[in-house]
Amino acid sequence: MNFYQLAESRFSVRKFSGRPVEREKLDLILRAGQVAPTACNLQPQRVLVIQSPEALEKYLKCTLSHFHAPLALLVCYDRTQCWTRSYDGKTSGEVDAAIVSTHMMLEAASLGVGSTWVMHFIPEAVREEFQLPEAWEPVNLLAMGYPAEGAEPSPLHGQKKALEETVRYL
Template identity: 60%
Template structure:
């Protein structure tokens, strides 16, 4: 499958089969995140792998959007490590964590796994549940696993604005 086909076909899975994700596939997903570009290559991403019943139970206290996935990745960044833009001090850690998350989502899809990006969570509950220090900032939760046989894309999955509404060429 070429990249545009993968990007077109991948959808947010909100119903998972109970089957566990094999270590080899999890390792490949994590490697895709490790290879993601980050600002100045500082690599501030910090990823929590939640695959035990206890850890997944803690996650359920942090967000209603866990979808009972057999695996979840909590993608964070270390603010003590992330690059800050000199012009305005903008911390690029959230951008870096987002790039890492996207790489992992796409690798998961390429491996036949499903995922969905969850941004609706209580960061303080995540910090407390998983004993994160103050400098480690949670950005996204990525429930992951094999899509349930009844899993389908949302009705709006294929709706996209035309390029003419999202891009400008030499008109500024």
């Protein structure tokens, strides 16, 4: 499978089997995030692996969009470690975290592990439940695990705008 085929076939899994993700595969997924490009290679991402029963209980308190996943990755960035654009002070943290998250989702898909990007969470609950350092900003949760039998892409998954609507050639 080439990259385009992988990217096209990956979908948000919202129904997971109870099968745990093997540590070897989880490590590959995390390494894919580690090698993701970040602004000036500052690597401000901070990833918490949520998999113990206690951590999963905390996860349930932070979002309704947990999909009963057996594993979640909480992706944050450290505000003190970001590149900052001199013209307006905008930092790279959210973009860096998004790139890292995308790398991890695509690696997971290549290994047969499903994922869903969850941005619908209560930031204060995440900070409190997981005792995040003050400088860490939570960006998203990646609900992750093996797809359950019958897990299908949402009907909207295949609906893509024409390139002419999203791309301009200059």
